[in-house]
Amino acid sequence: MGAFIVNTSNSPYARLRPVSISDVKVNDDFWLPRLNTLARVTLPRMYNLLEETGRVDNFRRVSGDFKGGFKGLLFNDSDVYKWIEATAWLLTYMHSDELAKMLNDVVDAVSKAQLPDGYINTYFYDRLSDRYRYLRQSHELYCAGHLIQAAIACRRGGACPRLYDTAVKLANHIVDTFNDHGIVAVDGHPEVEMALVELYRESGDVRYLNEAVFQVNTRGRGTLRGFRMPNAWDFDDEYFIDHKPIKELNEVPIAHAVRFLYLMSGATDVFMETGDKGLWDALNRLWVDLTETRMYITGGVGSRHEGESIGERYELPNDRAYSETCAAVANIMWNYRMLLATGEAKYADVMELALYNAALAGVSLDGREFFYVNPLASRGYHRRMPWFEVACCPPNIARLLASLPGYIYSLSSDGLWVHLYVSSSVRARLGNNVVELIVKTSYPWDGEVNMVVNPSHSDEFTLYLRIPGWSRGAKLMINGRDYEHELTPSTYIGVRRNWSYGDEVTLRIPMNIDLMSPHQHVLANTSRVAIRRGPLIYCIEQTDNPGIDVYNIALKTTCRLEAKFNRELLGGVVVIEGDAYELGTQGRLYESINDVKLTIRPIRFKAIPYYAWANRELGPMTVWVPLMDYYDKVVKAG
């Protein structure tokens, strides 16, 4: 057994197997400070907020350890579970007496709140006759799923194994209740599907898998219509992805983004166990539609505030982007599972994109504040907050970061896979060999990745290295000699050879600055470009550009841009500096073009990685920048 974040070790339809996060040691200049901040600042602060807002007391009142009423919203239990999960993963590879004690206290409170039949939900404790009656809004299986995931993390990582019994009891209650002979319905918010498959993987008990299959196949049949909570907020069936079965979806629905992406994640888990072809076809169709027509260049998903939902094709507004932090986390979860199923690099590309941009923007550099909504342009009033009444995002980004070491590597029957380039070492069993891989890199600032392969004995196996989709001209050297095969972007190059202790592999991925053009149907970005360097999307923030209206900065293709590492800035970032123009504005909101005369002045400008914005003074920000000679550049003279 190992601390697997998604354990596909025995999944018949998964190409890749996971590496235990306890076998990965991250010592990366980019990520290690984030993990340290998570351990020292974010998780302890979040524990205090859970206590202060009554979220833990809600459990204690069920066991009688707290006198008082239920506090907060009906899905608040899930915030506690996600914090447990985050803390459990973190404690797998980092030591913290403080967090261990907090975890123990919270797990105590949770375990003691379980009712004799296995049900646990602190909101419905006061109205048990209503349980499972209002699934459209109640989030009961959603909360249950988070508890199961938290318990699995606690058990696999060893941080607090006893929560597992609570989760199993609850899962048994669900399995006994929801099926063709019991309640035929899904939960308004998908989440339990992933959790049930993982519990099946953990326990070997096929009832949990069957329940996940039931949930996935029952979805889209309108069962939620019979489970409306009176006087509650509501949306249409499509919001809940309950309008059409998954296998019949030909395009991504105008659904709540997190609900959709959790459902896709759970369905992918189901596929990896069952090999359901219809499901797989749907997952692929929907993945293409999402990533090629409805995803932000940051990897964020969610184009509408109303319903926190995905939009129509190419509907990707900047200032009114929703791009919820939770949706970025969920997008990573889904793509990671698609990657496990296939070993195809296109999924790792999206995973990396969402990780370094949309998701990472969700938390401040100091680990104290969070975005719920992640716009791609802001007039300057949008700021991270320490907490939210609906507090799904903070513990979600926390559990993602805590489980990061688990996303870096995978195994297949024939070798070791490197998905993300992070300075770290990993030990993995390949057949009867134990292979250590040591990775050193300054990624994402520099594309040189130095690796040392240390098998316990010389052996033939394959080292799979991801050639990022954004890269051009990557080169590979093995023990100082050029590797002569072509490295195609968005593939894994599989280097199969007899590896010996100390073999050196160097991957050099040029990190050029690219101006990215959006599809012409993205009405929000006509003739604009976004600046990308390596896996990072850049933005222009007011504070770096004093005296310049960032909304009026325009580029030409002739503008020279350069990347400079600035150790002092924002924890150390590569800044992109260059020539640009500041345009004036016309005087009236609408003018005949014959009357418009805009001033123009050459300027120098600076852009920073998008993930780092809003960590300093308030001010406007934009990702997409007008390119004055856009059409000259892109239109092929006919």
Next chain:
Amino acid sequence: MGAFIVNTSNSPYARLRPVSISDVKVNDDFWLPRLNTLARVTLPRMYNLLEETGRVDNFRRVSGDFKGGFKGLLFNDSDVYKWIEATAWLLTYMHSDELAKMLNDVVDAVSKAQLPDGYINTYFYDRLSDRYRYLRQSHELYCAGHLIQAAIACRRGGACPRLYDTAVKLANHIVDTFNDHGIVAVDGHPEVEMALVELYRESGDVRYLNEAVFQVNTRGRGTLRGFRMPNAWDFDDEYFIDHKPIKELNEVPIAHAVRFLYLMSGATDVFMETGDKGLWDALNRLWVDLTETRMYITGGVGSRHEGESIGERYELPNDRAYSETCAAVANIMWNYRMLLATGEAKYADVMELALYNAALAGVSLDGREFFYVNPLASRGYHRRMPWFEVACCPPNIARLLASLPGYIYSLSSDGLWVHLYVSSSVRARLGNNVVELIVKTSYPWDGEVNMVVNPSHSDEFTLYLRIPGWSRGAKLMINGRDYEHELTPSTYIGVRRNWSYGDEVTLRIPMNIDLMSPHQHVLANTSRVAIRRGPLIYCIEQTDNPGIDVYNIALKTTCRLEAKFNRELLGGVVVIEGDAYELGTQGRLYESINDVKLTIRPIRFKAIPYYAWANRELGPMTVWVPLMDYYDKVVKAG
């Protein structure tokens, strides 16, 4: 007395006085068919829908004439009142036995539903102990306001004067209830302010004015926080414009658009009676902010679906525009009142713009279907509907159209004003003279306006003619001779002379095709232009451009565009045809600009007036079109 839509005849702070709509005879090729459709199709159909959906029965059940429960939503009474108002205005100048009978029946039902103390509301009839307790959501004064407006229309137009007694009784109840010694609160939805001022004008009873002043001055003080309906939808105070007093508003709030514009209309009415300087300053500040930073080029208002609200400055998305039909109607109401207060043409410009574009798009050409939301780009799925569960828009556009003759002319102490150019005749008393003005024009297709002035005796007075803000090079002739004064766009030219029977005035306003540039901070429209001709904004609809992707049509300033009247199309419209280009699209959602090579092919394209879109086959539509040489054209070489 006359059938005045807004009776400023004795308003001390109004510059203009109204003309009775019964003194205006419209015989216009553009508008008369719309009014006939209103009389023959829209209003009878709407009556049937009011009956079928139980909206009239809701009244009958209060009087015992119908057995059954309340049907629908709590503000449904207002739909009935707005239909009464529309029908009453229409019957002022058009004969219809059918409508007269319908009106009589509905007024019967309404009148009989009044409680002895004057209160009337069919929803709260079942819960009278709750009346006025939930003003944040209850719409009780909103509904009352619509009843009062309907009753005034019935009385002034003579269609059904007895409803006036009902309205007065209700208004007395409100006046007795809401004041400094009673309930200190406003209604969640402004509307009653306009109605109360008008009732003051009608009755001369200053209590109604005082109540309107109370409502206007109490707003923004957070009184609604104490009047929340349990388990109801809710929004923040700013949505209700209850976060800050009107006089302290320095910018347009992120408020529900219709609420904001009704409030501004009512506040303008209050100003015209009281001369409150602080209010006037606020109205002017907010008007500039609205029209110069938050109004669509169609005159529509409302940038967000969530909260049906106005957005931040320059936040004007196209496909996700809300631009509710009711907001366009309300924008016309407000600008008409600002115009009455000042006689300044800038208000008439906005009134005309919203009338011919955002508002008129709200109803299909056949008068049978309605838009609630009016986007400026559509992927083709947005269609008008016969009715809505929340049915505010259909009767609102109906009452606007029915009262149209009232918006065309005004009077001042020294003359007659022409705001809108509509083939019609008007008779108006100027001192001891009765002046007839006969207007003949093909507006909005052609800018030549031929007028004949027929005073009852030769007399000196001023004829004020609006020179539209969009015009360039307008010319005026009087009795065949050039009028030598400069005609400045967005002013009224006041022609003061001794007028004799048969004097001929010809105004020639060139109708050029203009490409309109948006302010550079309108992120949604970077390097795009909109096509305008005269008062009309154009759009490109798929059905006129077979085989061309309308989202990929691009213009250059060198493209020749021409206007052609097509009598067969859409009831007869000037189509704009011209040269343009169809661009290809890149293959992926995001690509390095170095990899993008778009095809381009010269095409011919057609655009139609925006108001006429979505009357034929489903298909994409766009108002704003990329201009490939935008920067070459607008940037002043520095």
